[in-house]
Amino acid sequence: MNMRVHVDMELCQSHGQCVFAAPAVFSFDEDDNLVHQETAAESMREAVVRAAAACPVRAVHVGPPDEGDVSGGAAA
């Protein structure tokens, strides 16, 4: 099963910690905006959870794809 990855772009300050932790899922585009995959393979979970924990503004959330509320993933 894939997991869903959500970034609250209102919060994101382009710290890049998520990009450092999981470059396969998060990256910066040419204009230095954060882009990320909406879903990621289960095998990426550890890296994505690490990315969520590393984000200084707690903008990264992880959840299963069918879940409506994807908040709170950082601490789960």
Added chain:
Amino acid sequence: MSQGLQGAGILVVGASLAGLRACVVLRELGYDGRLTVVGDEPHLPYDRPPLSKGFLVNQDEDVRLPLPDGLDIDWRLGRRARALDLGARTVEVDDGTLLPFAGLVIATGSTARRWPGPTPAVGVHVLRGLDDARALRTALRRGGRLLVLGAGFLGSEVAASAHGAGVPVTVVEPEPQPMRRAVGEAAGAFVAALHRRAGVDLRTSTTAVSLIGDPTFTGARLSDGTEVRAGAAVVAVGAAPSTDWLAGSGLRVAGGVVCDHHARVLLEDGTPAPAVVAAGDVTRWPHPWAPGPGLTLGHWSHATEQADTAARSLLRPQIPAVYRPVPSFWSDQYGVRFRSVGLPALADSAEVRENDPDARRLDVAYYRQGRLVGAFTANRVGRTAAYRARLATELHELAG
């Protein structure tokens, strides 16, 4: 998991970023024994970076760190640890209580250095905690000039934030450029230009000879022969690891509590103390890039990542986790996003790859003996991520 930690449980000293992160990871790893946290501030853990940025000049934004469900912590807030007895396995708190522990996490961070000379009793601030930030904000609202003593990251940020709120600011810095010790001359000159373009009165290669006012601060005499009148001063001359309570404990303290690369704390004889770990600003630890006695870092990411390692090493002493990070740090000034990766301060040479004050962009790569050891950028986060990846490879090769 180590069964020995169950009885008296785990005691965390320092209720902030590193201490809380250690607790979260301990619970994530399945530790279900007693967890006690002692902190000398009256507050639950909160985030410090906003304190020198928006928080200082805006309304009281919420800076509390989230407390995940199920932490089940016995908080002892407003209590200062004053002595550690490794033999008895207790920590003595300032109300005389002895807290027993089976496992100990040292996370007491660092303390702002005070002004070394005579200091007026009123109006001279430091900025380390929430209460400091609130006091300084109140002082800024009273009007008058702000004198910032020291133009490191903290002093530069405070100057930028205060200026943004319409406060006239003078910054005094003994070095020829701001932030020079951390990021060198070129990057420092870039920051100096930001201050000066904004209209901040930046005096480099200048020191404050004396602070004037008794009991209330009114200004300072400077080494350039002038006198600055100001309503408040901020002393931003660095921070020192908070290790006073470890004196005489048998732990090795040398500019921080000394750890190995598993975040285990070392005894004076250099062997790891059983079930004692440390994380964050308080530690001195070995890094392949750092010569000699190792590093102390006052970085947000360092505190969280080392706390992660500390929790793992404490719970699984047979397979201690390894802490060998590419350090990273950020700073926001005048709307410019500075990002640092690696350890620019250790470099013996720097290569300026972009320096565009009009576009407010900067890209500097740092080398030591020909090898990349760091990068510092302004408004170039994409490049920072690329540097970070290169540095991770370099580090991996070096560590073998």
